[in-house]
Amino acid sequence: MKTKGLYGFCTFLLVLFFQGFQDCVQGRLLAASKPDRDAAAAYARWLVSQNTWGILNTLSRELEGAPFGNVVSFSDGIPDKGTGIPYFYLTTLDPTARNALKDRRSSLTISEYPLGTCGKADPESPVCAKITLTGSLVLLDANSSEVEFARTALFTKHPEMKGWPKSHNFQIFKLEIKDIFMINWFGGPKPLTVDQYLNYKMNKFAVSL
């Protein structure tokens, strides 16, 4: 009887252990394999497709033209079908959308750190990748086919968005990328053109989750 109780306790501990492990990975998407660090386009597309949030920068109208970063969610497509183009769901109740409608210059900055794949590296270390996509933040035509694609991309990765208040008049924006700054190892930014980035075929490294 005592042994039986001990077996039960062991089972309970096993459940606790695996439950705990599961909780560890809930905060982020399960990552597709991290590309080789020298495959710059693959690495950049991986960072953008695996992350679900970043900092979107605009030029502040209210703060004398200062660069104004804001935490935003984004999506470049449904999981494992990323396009590399980040889409956003923004309201002019927030300064970022207001700024962009006045001056389109913008950048989106993403860190590898929240993906949990940097090991023990410091977030500023070049070993923990960072990417900044600079370009124009533009409002999509509400009746375009692109807006339909973008809405599906956003709502799939961010289901909560579907329920955000209609009265806030959220609209879909995209970043038209003109420059890519990525560091994913020692030796400075990786050479990477916008064409190389956009033309990279994601399925080269996609894995089914």
Next chain:
Amino acid sequence: MKTKGLYGFCTFLLVLFFQGFQDCVQGRLLAASKPDRDAAAAYARWLVSQNTWGILNTLSRELEGAPFGNVVSFSDGIPDKGTGIPYFYLTTLDPTARNALKDRRSSLTISEYPLGTCGKADPESPVCAKITLTGSLVLLDANSSEVEFARTALFTKHPEMKGWPKSHNFQIFKLEIKDIFMINWFGGPKPLTVDQYLNYKMNKFAVSL
């Protein structure tokens, strides 16, 4: 003998469970209690003291004045002794320091999301706090007492920095805050002056870890 083995296995499982739990929190500092959402100064100081990295935004010299975000590590003091003033360890090999030396206008943006205290809220949800400190990014005098304080603050939270290459000539910068934009619940940005933020006494909510 069988029972003894089972006891041993149970002990092993218990060790695994607590080890696993410990690993879960390694990616971030153990958080002091999250302040009440209506205590704007306390909340803002908590976000800045608990986070160890964010996005530092400057005006790009190379990209036609675009707002340029970069992933950086920072520290506002040793743990639980934060000052609210973010210090950075930057090199002019990186565009952020070069930009700041040309035009000081800057902002630091931090999300509550990586702290793991947003529950199931989306990173863009107002329920998951975000803060943007806007001001001037200034280089500290290498012989000042403030630079000594800042170095200790940075190296305590980012021990890896001590070993970064001397040849890269890292220097300490700080953000002189002029405006605070924080959302930590529904209803738009919380009213919060720079004086209220800087004068807030951290030990009101500090807990020993």
